[in-house]
Amino acid sequence: MTPLGGYLLVAALMFAIGLAGALVRRNAIMVLIGIELMLNSANLNFIAFWRYGPHPEALTGMMFAIFSIAVAAAEAAVGLGLVIAIYRHTHTTELDKINRMKG
Amino acid sequence: MTLIQEVSSFTPQTTASAITGILWLIPALPIVASGCIALMKQSRRQAAATLSISSLCVSLLLSIAAFSHVLSGWLAGNAVRESLNFTWIRFGSSAVDLGWVLDPLSAVMLVMVSLVGLLIFIYSTGYMAHDENFTRFFCFLSLFAGAMLGVVISNSILLLFMCWELVGLTSYLLIGFWYHKPSAAAAAKKAFLTTRVGDIFFLLGIVWLFAQTGTLLFYNHGAGSLEPLSLASLLTQHAALGLSAAGAIGLLIFAGAAGKSGQLPLHVWLPDAMEGPTPVSALIHAATMVAAGVYLIARVYPLMQAGALTGGVTTSLTVVTWVGASTAVFAALIAVAQNDIKRILAYSTVSQLGYMMAGLGMGGVAVGIFHLITHAFFKALLFMGAGSVIHGCHEEQDIRHMGGLKSYMPLTFATYGIGMLALCGVPIFFSGFWSKDAILESAHGWSISHAPYYMLVFGAVLTAFYMTRQVSYVFFGQWRGHGHAHESPRVMTTPLAILAFFAVTLGAIGTPAWPWFRAFLDNRASEVDLHAFAEPAWLMLLLTSCIIVIVGIGLGWALYGNKSPDPDAPDTLQAAIPHVWVVLQNKFYVDELYGVTVIAFYAWWARVADWFDRRVWGGAVAAVTWLFGLFAQFNRFFDADIVDGTFDKGCEEISTSGGLLASIQSGAVQNYLRILALAVVALVLILFWSSRP
Numbered sequence: 079m080t081p082l083g084g085y086l087l088v089a090a091l092m093f094a095i096g097l098a099g100a101l102v103r104r105n106a107i108m109v110l111i112g113i114e115l116m117l118n119s120a121n122l123n124f125i126a127f128w129r130y131g132p133h134p135e136a137l138t139g140m141m142f143a144i145f146s147i148a149v150a151a152a153e154a155a156v157g158l159g160l161v162i163a164i165y166r167h168t169h170t171t172e173l174d175k176i177n178r179m180k181g
Numbered sequence: 182m183t184l185i186q187e188v189s190s191f192t193p194q195t196t197a198s199a200i201t202g203i204l205w206l207i208p209a210l211p212i213v214a215s216g217c218i219a220l221m222k223q224s225r226r227q228a229a230a231t232l233s234i235s236s237l238c239v240s241l242l243l244s245i246a247a248f249s250h251v252l253s254g255w256l257a258g259n260a261v262r263e264s265l266n267f268t269w270i271r272f273g274s275s276a277v278d279l280g281w282v283l284d285p286l287s288a289v290m291l292v293m294v295s296l297v298g299l300l301i302f303i304y305s306t307g308y309m310a311h312d313e314n315f316t317r318f319f320c321f322l323s324l325f326a327g328a329m330l331g332v333v334i335s336n337s338i339l340l341l342f343m344c345w346e347l348v349g350l351t352s353y354l355l356i357g358f359w360y361h362k363p364s365a366a367a368a369a370k371k372a373f374l375t376t377r378v379g380d381i382f383f384l385l386g387i388v389w390l391f392a393q394t395g396t397l398l399f400y401n402h403g404a405g406s407l408e409p410l411s412l413a414s415l416l417t418q419h420a421a422l423g424l425s426a427a428g429a430i431g432l433l434i435f436a437g438a439a440g441k442s443g444q445l446p447l448h449v450w451l452p453d454a455m456e457g458p459t460p461v462s463a464l465i466h467a468a469t470m471v472a473a474g475v476y477l478i479a480r481v482y483p484l485m486q487a488g489a490l491t492g493g494v495t496t497s498l499t500v501v502t503w504v505g506a507s508t509a510v511f512a513a514l515i516a517v518a519q520n521d522i523k524r525i526l527a528y529s530t531v532s533q534l535g536y537m538m539a540g541l542g543m544g545g546v547a548v549g550i551f552h553l554i555t556h557a558f559f560k561a562l563l564f565m566g567a568g569s570v571i572h573g574c575h576e577e578q579d580i581r582h583m584g585g586l587k588s589y590m591p592l593t594f595a596t597y598g599i600g601m602l603a604l605c606g607v608p609i610f611f612s613g614f615w616s617k618d619a620i621l622e623s624a625h626g627w628s629i630s631h632a633p634y635y636m637l638v639f640g641a642v643l644t645a646f647y648m649t650r651q652v653s654y655v656f657f658g659q660w661r662g663h664g665h666a667h668e669s670p671r672v673m674t675t676p677l678a679i680l681a682f683f684a685v686t687l688g689a690i691g692t693p694a695w696p697w698f699r700a701f702l703d704n705r706a707s708e709v710d711l712h713a714f715a716e717p718a719w720l721m722l723l724l725t726s727c728i729i730v731i732v733g734i735g736l737g738w739a740l741y742g743n744k745s746p747d748p749d750a751p752d753t754l755q756a757a758i759p760h761v762w763v764v765l766q767n768k769f770y771v772d773e774l775y776g777v778t779v780i781a782f783y784a785w786w787a788r789v790a791d792w793f794d795r796r797v798w799g800g801a802v803a804a805v806t807w808l809f810g811l812f813a814q815f816n817r818f819f820d821a822d823i824v825d826g827t828f829d830k831g832c833e834e835i836s837t838s839g840g841l842l843a844s845i846q847s848g849a850v851q852n853y854l855r856i857l858a859l860a861v862v863a864l865v866l867i868l869f870w871s872s873r874p
Binding site for chain 2 (some may be wrong): 097101109173174176177178179
């Protein structure tokens, strides 16, 4: 069976990739995708720690992951809604151009 | 004749008569007049003179009433010594009592002071007629008269001292009346300071007396300080050098009297006091104020005499005698070599005051006071005559620049001549003879030593000599002055005539045949005893007096009579005995001696004090100032640089860092995210780091 470190490594890589995407991409949609990646890496960690934790028979890790996915779905919906609203307002999804979020 | 004074048997008075009740009016009237004049405008000359003369007139009438009350009491055989006392201030169990007394001594003095004062007031209206400060002059003169009358009637040594100081003040004011003259201002200061030396001792005596007897009153129905009870307790107290407290207090009081009466060694102020207007010299520095010292000794005579063993001699009276006799000779010697008409009279006054003191010391109250009274009249006469001469010679005071005035000023000459003969003591006809005779008589019988007698005889010869010299210079020979001499107005010569009358007749009250003045003061009955004139002792004395007068006047006339010496040539006597003359003319160098001793010491002491003040105290103050300055500097630095600086810096930093942080909030969302990521990385690193074992 694959050791815990493997899962954590994969999750960390996923998180790093997501973070890099969120930080460097200009398109708001791509940033949202990066954020989804980071969320899912966190879900992977939940599952991995649950499976290798002291009580694998209880379904706590699974339930957390499902909740997290649900919340992520809602969040993605909100995020996409916001992106569309911004686009309507400014006719762009380039985050460099949108710099009015201060004060 | 016995010279020892018997203890007077004054019957205690329980009720004061009406005249005693209003006795206070006598000094109060002139003082009130003086206050009113002080408020007047300078131009109200007539009103000022009228007010002061009329107030003194009323005082004189009251004095005569008081005198006649005492006289009638004496004639009826019961002695009058009425006092009226009241408490001025009460503190704790002790009280400061004031009061006045009417007895033969104060009654006689009251009449003398107010009569001589009144004549001099009248004379002043003529003498000061052209002075612009006429009003001020009468203000001071009235104040003086009031204060002097206050001295005379006071029954409390404190009240006496207050009036005494008031008299000193007016003396100062009047000597310096022409204050624009530097010499007058200096003389006033000198008089004030010199008498102050004596007054310090006087005050000490008062305090001591009060401490010992617990009362300030002289006579208080047996409880006063001069009454037997207090005197007995004073005698049991012992002061230093074998003196009883009574003797020591007596000496202290005599020091005060010596200051006021110009006795050695405090006589230096009196000749300089002649800088004042001549009526002032006559009233204050010849007739009354300088006699206050003699009067004081007479007033406290029971104290001076307390504890006398035999012959009425006590230590304090011995001191009084010796000081008086020395002063009499000393001042008479100086008077021989003076050229200022008033200065000669001033030294003569000092000398005659010495006679009075010696008379008090050896013969008792009556002898001293008799000379005081006669001297007051003839010396006031001489001074006012001198004033008349000065007035007539256009303010010339140097006798060498006068001469031949007997034909220009006949009235002045006649009256001055009478005064001069009275002062010389020409036998029988002049009052000065009788009073001086009484002093010589008591000196002759003094039990301790005969030296004072010979000193006084020598002084009398000198007196006759210098007066003859002065009169020959002024009235005989030819006129050597400038301008034209003229006789003085009637207002000035009339008082002269009145005084001349008294200078002749006053002797009648104290002749050996009918010594009622002495009897009156001592409270004994007097009877006319013409056989006294035939007593060999008295005849001897008469002979001595004749010889004194003949030698003195003869010598003076031989040297100066009817000559008209050149004002610039040396004096006849100077040519004969130049070395002695120089010493005499320079007044035995007493002023110079004081200059190099007392005054030099004070100047040195003042310099030391000044140095101490500047360097030590000034330095200390400067050091403290500097220290506080330093502290203030530090405080300023602390406040401005540290407290304010820190606060300012803090504000600046907050504002700078605020600006720095504000630049982070750029609005670029991804920047926020980057910072968040970096923060997470940092957090992870910190957690990782801190969780290491």
